[in-house]
Amino acid sequence: MQAVRIHRFGGPEVMTIEEIDRPTPAANEVVIKVFAASVNPVDAKIREGKYPVVTETDLPYVLGRDVCGEIAAAGSDVTSFLIGDEVYAFLSPEHGGYEEFVLARPDEVAAKPQSLDAIGAAAVPLAGVTAWQGLFDHGGLEAGQRVLIHGGAGGVGHFAIQLAKAKGAWVATTVSSSDKDFVSNLGADQVIDYKTEKFEDVVAPVDLVFDLIGGETQERSFGVVKPGGALISTLQEPDKAQAKKRNIQAARYTAQPNGDQLREIAWLIDQGKIRVAVASTFALRQAAEAQLALQERHIRGKVVLKVAEQQTRAIVDDDTRRLRAYQIWEDEGRPQGQDLAHWYRAGHTGATDEHPDYRRYRPGAAPTGSLVIKFYHSGDQVRGYVRKVADTDADDTIFPGEEMEPEAAFMLAASHKADSREPVFVELVEGVEWNSAWGRLG
Numbered sequence: 520m521q522a523v524r525i526h527r528f529g530g531p532e533v534m535t536i537e538e539i540d541r542p543t544p545a546a547n548e549v550v551i552k553v554f555a556a557s558v559n560p561v562d563a564k565i566r567e568g569k570y571p572v573v574t575e576t577d578l579p580y581v582l583g584r585d586v587c588g589e590i591a592a593a594g595s596d597v598t599s600f601l602i603g604d605e606v607y608a609f610l611s612p613e614h615g616g617y618e619e620f621v622l623a624r625p626d627e628v629a630a631k632p633q634s635l636d637a638i639g640a641a642a643v644p645l646a647g648v649t650a651w652q653g654l655f656d657h658g659g660l661e662a663g664q665r666v667l668i669h670g671g672a673g674g675v676g677h678f679a680i681q682l683a684k685a686k687g688a689w690v691a692t693t694v695s696s697s698d699k700d701f702v703s704n705l706g707a708d709q710v711i712d713y714k715t716e717k718f719e720d721v722v723a724p725v726d727l728v729f730d731l732i733g734g735e736t737q738e739r740s741f742g743v744v745k746p747g748g749a750l751i752s753t754l755q756e757p758d759k760a761q762a763k764k765r766n767i768q769a770a771r772y773t774a775q776p777n778g779d780q781l782r783e784i785a786w787l788i789d790q791g792k793i794r795v796a797v798a799s800t801f802a803l804r805q806a807a808e809a810q811l812a813l814q815e816r817h818i819r820g821k822v823v824l825k826v827a828e829q830q831t832r833a834i835v836d837d838d839t840r841r842l843r844a845y846q847i848w849e850d851e852g853r854p855q856g857q858d859l860a861h862w863y864r865a866g867h868t869g870a871t872d873e874h875p876d877y878r879r880y881r882p883g884a885a886p887t888g889s890l891v892i893k894f895y896h897s898g899d900q901v902r903g904y905v906r907k908v909a910d911t912d913a914d915d916t917i918f919p920g921e922e923m924e925p926e927a928a929f930m931l932a933a934s935h936k937a938d939s940r941e942p943v944f945v946e947l948v949e950g951v952e953w954n955s956a957w958g959r960l961g
């Protein structure tokens with residue numbers, strides 16, 4: 520597979536695109552097939568050797584900290600994702616995103632926002648989680664409070680404005696004049712041109728300054744924070760003596776991967792509360808150019824690398840979604856092998872009195888992404904496993920799961936169902952009778 524790596528620290532010229540081995544997951548890891556990866560300022564800092572977490576001993580090193588893609592493989596302990604799940608992730612520093620397949624820990628990963636394509640979704644994880652943690656975990660921002668966000672038109676800033684507004688806060692932000700309309704449209708209540716105005720002259724005291732700029736912008740910010748308020752920075756440690764004198768909580772933090780927060784952000788995006796601005800897109804082989812663009816050009820929002828084509832997914836209508844479980848008729852005779860499409864052609868809809876907990880499968884193909892819980896006889900016991908329809912035509916069914924108790928198979932399917940709009944099918948083969956005690960899909 521292709522990856523963009525560095526073998527030494529330096530300028531963009533140290534980045535090379537290389538053929539390396541595809542990773543295999545440990546028991547508690549997943550492999551994501553990457554559709555798109557975003558470019559963040561930290562990528563250039565790592566490349567230059569200015570990010571203390573990545574040192575000479577980590578070379579050669581794959582750059583990139585966040586991606587959107589689909590689960591391509593999962594370790595034996597992973598229960599939260601199935602192969603084929605479309606996800607996005609903010610990766611820990613040991614895993615780079617500028618590559619075709621990347622390892623991740625399940626707790627760094629979440630289902631991607633359904634309303635975004637892969638490019639839009641890849642733009643979110645690092646910047647979105649940084650904004651979330653700065654405003655809420657470190658800044659303690661609450662509804663009704665006032666926040667000043669420095670650098671509101673950048674990757675982190677444009678998410679911060681919208682997250683603060685979604686929380687019910689009042690938002691002021693500093694930007695270049697050409698970005699004023701952009702941030703007003705994102706919901707900013709007061710917009711200050713940092714090149715022509717002094718924010719400390721025009722902003723009334725705030726509960727929180729979220730500093731994405733540092734330097735003298737940070738120093739001047741102490742004067743606009745209310746006593747008891749906070750100054751939180753992604754860049755430099757604020758002056759503790761000043762903070763104490765003014766009774767302000769002041770801190771610098773490093774954002775940490777967090778799948779739960781990604782889930783919350785995905786929900787806000789799908790609710791239409793957060794829009795994602797992608798300023799420009801580059802191919803993976805143009806990663807150096809993309810980093811230069813972020814460093815040197817005026818960028819509004821995010822820069823993203825397109826790594827591979829995203830698979831198109833079947834759209835499931837609401838009626839199909841309401842039918843939670845199905846039986847696959849075996850009238851046609853079950854063919855040898857894994858010809859799922861053939862199985863699905865048989866049968867028709869309608870729950871029966873004897874089997875109120877499930878419906879028969881309606882004619883037509885099972886949509887891509889559907890889960891199938893298959894129950895069958897193994898010796899004198901009934902066993903089940905869960906798999907997923909990856910490609911209906913090719914019958915590309917996937918799940919590395921083992922045989923398990925029927926109840927366990929139901930629980931596994933139910934937990935995956937919670938993140939998915941796709942229907943779940945129950946397949947009873949070789950004379951297995953339905954037992955409602957196995958579970959229900961809620």
Ligand SMILES: NC(=O)c1ccc[n+]([C@@H]2O[C@H](COP(=O)([O-])OP(=O)(O)OC[C@H]3O[C@@H](n4cnc5c(N)ncnc54)[C@H](OP(=O)(O)O)[C@@H]3O)[C@@H](O)[C@H]2O)c1
Pocket residue numbers: 559560561645646649669670671672673674675676693694695713731732736752753754772773774775813816817818819820
């Ligand atoms: N600690 C962490 O975990 C963490 C996480 C993420 C990001 N960061 C850091 O946080 C910073 C922001 O990240 P990002 O991804 O949002 O960067 P970005 O996308 O490059 O955005 C930076 C924005 O700041 C604006 N800007 C520059 N000087 C300004 C000033 N004096 N006042 C107001 N706005 C100004 C830029 O606009 P113009 O082009 O108009 O100047 C640009 O819109 C970066 O330095 C990054 O390294 C740290």
